[in-house]
Amino acid sequence: MSFPRYERYKQSGVQWLGEVPEHWKISRLGFESWVRARLGWKGLKADEYVDNGYVFLATPNIKYRFIDFENVNYINQARFDESPEIKLREGDVLLAKDGSTLGTVNVVRSLPREATVNSSIAVITPHESLLGTYLYYQFQSKFMRDTIESLKGGMGVPHLFQEDLNKFRVLCPPNEEQERIVEFLDRETEKIDSLIAEQRRLIVFLLEKRTAVIAHSVTQGLNRNARMKRSGVTWIGNFPVHWNSVSSRRLFRVRNESARDTDQQLTASQKYGMVFQSDYIEMEGRRVVEVIQGTDSLRHAERNDFIISLRSFQGGLEWCKFPGSVTFHYVVLVPIKEVHEPYFAYLFKSTSYIQALRATANLIRDGQDLRYSHFVLVDLPRVPIEEQVQIASFLDIETARIDTLISEVQVAIEKLQERRSALISAVITGKINVIAKLAKPVRSTWSTGFARQVLAAETLSRCNGSRMGRIKLQKLIHLCEYHAQLDELRSTYSRKAAGPFDAQAMAGVRNGLLQQRWFEEFKDGGRYAYRPLEKAGGHKQYLTHWEDKQARIDQVLNLLGGARTRTCEIASTLYAAWNDLLIEGKNPTDAEIIHEASSAERWHESKEKIAADKWPKALEWMRAKELVPLGYGTHTMHQADLFKGESHEPA
Numbered sequence: 001m002s003f004p005r006y007e008r009y010k011q012s013g014v015q016w017l018g019e020v021p022e023h024w025k026i027s028r029l030g031f032e033s034w035v036r037a038r039l040g041w042k043g044l045k046a047d048e049y050v051d052n053g054y055v056f057l058a059t060p061n062i063k064y065r066f067i068d069f070e071n072v073n074y075i076n077q078a079r080f081d082e083s084p085e086i087k088l089r090e091g092d093v094l095l096a097k098d099g100s101t102l103g104t105v106n107v108v109r110s111l112p113r114e115a116t117v118n119s120s121i122a123v124i125t126p127h128e129s130l131l132g133t134y135l136y137y138q139f140q141s142k143f144m145r146d147t148i149e150s151l152k153g154g155m156g157v158p159h160l161f162q163e164d165l166n167k168f169r170v171l172c173p174p175n176e177e178q179e180r181i182v183e184f185l186d187r188e189t190e191k192i193d194s195l196i197a198e199q200r201r202l203i204v205f206l207l208e209k210r211t212a213v214i215a216h217s218v219t220q221g222l223n224r225n226a227r228m229k230r231s232g233v234t235w236i237g238n239f240p241v242h243w244n245s246v247s248s249r250r251l252f253r254v255r256n257e258s259a260r261d262t263d264q265q266l267t268a269s270q271k272y273g274m275v276f277q278s279d280y281i282e283m284e285g286r287r288v289v290e291v292i293q294g295t296d297s298l299r300h301a302e303r304n305d306f307i308i309s310l311r312s313f314q315g316g317l318e319w320c321k322f323p324g325s326v327t328f329h330y331v332v333l334v335p336i337k338e339v340h341e342p343y344f345a346y347l348f349k350s351t352s353y354i355q356a357l358r359a360t361a362n363l364i365r366d367g368q369d370l371r372y373s374h375f376v377l378v379d380l381p382r383v384p385i386e387e388q389v390q391i392a393s394f395l396d397i398e399t400a401r402i403d404t405l406i407s408e409v410q411v412a413i414e415k416l417q418e419r420r421s422a423l424i425s426a427v428i429t430g431k432i433n434v435i436a437k438l439a440k441p442v443r444s445t446w447s448t449g450f451a452r453q454v455l456a457a458e459t460l461s462r463c464n465g466s467r468m469g470r471i472k473l474q475k476l477i478h479l480c481e482y483h484a485q486l487d488e489l490r491s492t493y494s495r496k497a498a499g500p501f502d503a504q505a506m507a508g509v510r511n512g513l514l515q516q517r518w519f520e521e522f523k524d525g526g527r528y529a530y531r532p533l534e535k536a537g538g539h540k541q542y543l544t545h546w547e548d549k550q551a552r553i554d555q556v557l558n559l560l561g562g563a564r565t566r567t568c569e570i571a572s573t574l575y576a577a578w579n580d581l582l583i584e585g586k587n588p589t590d591a592e593i594i595h596e597a598s599s600a601e602r603w604h605e606s607k608e609k610i611a612a613d614k615w616p617k618a619l620e621w622m623r624a625k626e627l628v629p630l631g632y633g634t635h636t637m638h639q640a641d642l643f644k645g646e647s648h649e650p651a
Contacts, residue, residue, distance in 0.1 A: 003432040014169050016146040021430040024173045025129075030166030032130050036086055037097055037122035037162040053077065055115035057088075059096045062106040062121065065193055067094070069112050086123055088115045091132030093124040095139060097160040103148050107136035122165060130170065134178040134428075137185050138170060141425040171428070177435060181427055184434045191490060192420045195634050198492070199413045202637070203406055210402045211351055217391050218347040219381065233379045235356035246382040251339055254372050255305060255332040259298035259325035266301060266324040268309030274301075274320045298325040299332055304341045306333040306348065308370050317348035317375075331372050340388035344380075346395050353378070412635065415584055451488035452505055453512035455480055457539035458553070460519050460530050463561030470521075470528045471498045472565040474506055475572035476556065482579060484552035485632050494637045497606040499573040559625055570610065570618045573597045575629055582631030590619055 009019040012026055020026065029035060053074035061068040088094075090111050096104040098120055117123060126132050138144055151164040173181070219236045220228070221243070228238040233245045267280040301307060305320045308331035317333075319341060326332065335341060347353055360374040383391070426432045459476050460468065478500045481489045493500035513519040517535040521528055546553065560568050577597035581588040588596070594615045598607045622628065 003434055004436055006430060006433045009430075012169075014143075015150075016143050017169070017171075017429060019430075020171060021173070021433075024171050024430055027129075027170055027172055028166065029124070029168040029170050032127050032170055032172060033093075033135070034125040034127070035122065035162060035165050036124075037160065037165055055113055057094070057115055057117045057121065059099075059101040059104060059118075059120050062094045062096065063101065063104050064106075067106050067108060069115065072115075075116075086116050088117070088123065089125065091126060093126070093132050093135050093139065095122045095124060095160075095165075096120055097122045097165075099157055099159075102152060102158050102160065103139075103145060105136060105139040107132045109133065122160065122162070124165075129172050129175070131175065131178045131182060133182045133186075134173075135170065137182065137424055138428050140421070141428045142421065143425065143429055144168070171430070173430070180435050185424060185427060188423060189420055191634055192416055192423075195492060195637070196413055196416050196420075198637060199409050199416070203409050206402050206406050206409070210399055213398055213402070214346050214395060215350045215352055217395055218343065218350050219352065221383075221387060222391060222394055231381065233381075235352045235378070236381055239381055242384070244382040245379045247376065248378060248380045249376045251336055251380055251382075252306065252333040252375070253336055255299070255301065255334045257300040257332075259300050263298070263300060263323065263325035265298065266307075266320070266326050268307050268318045268326070268330065274307055274309075274318045274322075274324075276322075276324065297328045299328060299330070300324075301326050301332045302334070304335065306335075306341075306344070307331070308333065308372070308375060319345040319348075331370075331375075333372075333375070338382060338385055340385055340392060342392035342396070343383070343388035346392060347380070416635065419583070448488055448490050449508045449512055451486065452477070452491075452509050453516060453518070454539045454542045454545075455486065455489070455553075456509045456513060457516070457518045457536075458543065459557060459561075460513075461532075461537060461539070462557050464519075464530055464532075465562070467562070467564060468530060469565060470506065472568050473509075473530070474501060475499055475565075475568040476560060477505075477509070478572050479556045479560065479568075479575055479627075480553050482575065482629060482633050483556050483627065484546070484549040485630075486546065486549065492634060492637070493576065495576075495603050497604050499569045500576045500636055555625075555627070559627060566610075567618075570614060571622060571627065573603065573607070574615070574619055574622060575627065576636050577603065579629035579631060579633070580635050582629060583633075583635050590616065593619060 006021040008022040010022045012018060012020045014026065051074065053076050055069055056073045056075045057067070057069075058073070061072055088108050088111060090108050092108045094106050094108065094117060096102055101120070124135065126135050147168055148160065151167075152158045152160055153164070172178075219231075219239055220226075221240050223240070226240040229241045231237060231239045231243070231245050236245065265277045266274050267277045268274055269280065300323070301320050302323050303321060307318045307320055307326060309318050320332075335344075356378045357370070357374060360377040427434055455477055456473065459473060459480070463476065475498075477489075478491070478493060480486065481491060489505075491502040491505045493502050510521050513521070513530075514533075516538065517533045518539055519530045519536065520533050521530055523529075543550065560571060563571075574593065574597045578588065578593045581592065581596060586592070596602045598610065598612075598615050600608050
């Protein structure tokens, strides 16, 4: 998203801040607000907590976009009345001022019931010169984070003192300008936060998929057409008819061998598996208990042994990939026969096996050692060794693919968070001028859904014909939205088979066009088409809203309105891929853009069915016609690899 700078700037004279708009006031927090950072309570007596009294907020309640007034403790009226000056009011800014949550900030946008805070939270009530929501965003800027980092003190635990908070430099634009800035940041950060939430849901889905793939493979094999029978083992259920169940003591025995002089001590962890203790200390940056004296209590472990390592019954069998020694708290298991270690490494981490192992504990307290006596109570599948090898090899590939996807999504989340932070910092310190973009008032009827309907109606009124269908309409809408920077549409596009696609938005367009009586979608043989209704053309009166953007809308529709659907798909996909790379801060080459758009790895397997020479020709044509992205809008979501073979939408 491109924004101009202010016309005139002045030097702020403040470290980390640089130039600020000339008409903005620079002041101190203590001059522009009432800061209370010395009040509240660290802890209360049991009888001072009540089931439904006055809300008593802690730092976990202020860590998200909106303050959580539900999952809270409550205090009695006597305790609440003890410090009336810290009772919250709308517009108060709440700042975590010590410990690991230092700098966490939120604002009281509404107050559903009377509330106060504990001693870890400072309460800042802005004077008339500052809006609470504006100050809330200012505390999220890099300038303010640098200020916190430089002024925090305390012995061991970082802390912000009231005298330091009072000295914080704050920027005070005119109040009307603050309101417009808040309006802009509320809207734009909500878009980014929604996309981050979607990516986090995607990670949850991927983790669930990974768990399900392992569980199914180790208990039912890879042949989906195999005849099945009852295993006789509750945690396994049915398995292939040529498999059998067996007591775990038939496959594994205990190794009772003392540690050797040359052994290095091993540490078990669910995060890294079995690793040398020295490597674990280096990776984690913290020390663990080392056995220096009494090393005769150490036990030797060989490569491909399994270590019963955890006391919590949460998956405590680790595959040992190199020899070493472990403490007597661990149990070393030696494979006896018919064991392919990588297969059992997956099986021992499967959810159903872990649950079966937990059941052997008879609900004993967490902290009791998991022993061999528990292990042997859970029967195991006896699988032909060659099939164990096949299953382990398949899972190596499949889990690596899913892990790669998770890593990509995590990187995308980090980039979105960086983008959010950079946008707030640029706006809140006046490096860009969003007021110019917000100057034109928006009609009260101009909702996101209505804006999409107007654009769809304009596209159909100019481009409808034998080549128009759902896919082509979506591609033209996508290109118009991003090329003309139509902020009202706020679409969230996924990387699907036929290019960028927002299913929810298109459903709204279909219903909205019919409701407005502009166009109707209908089935024409094997494809969808559109026919005008009695009020067709009625959308034209609203196009003045995009008067300054009409030229770019015209550019897209004139270039591609009469083109084939596949041509529109290629152009839309290239545009989105190129735009995503710009959003990520890259200056991509043609080869990088084409790879991002055309590969199964980066987009969808169907893209590799398009003739390879079409991509560079289309990219060259787009440059010649100046159909070039600017890094506007939100990043498309990387979901194609999850749904290989899934169709985009009916044509």
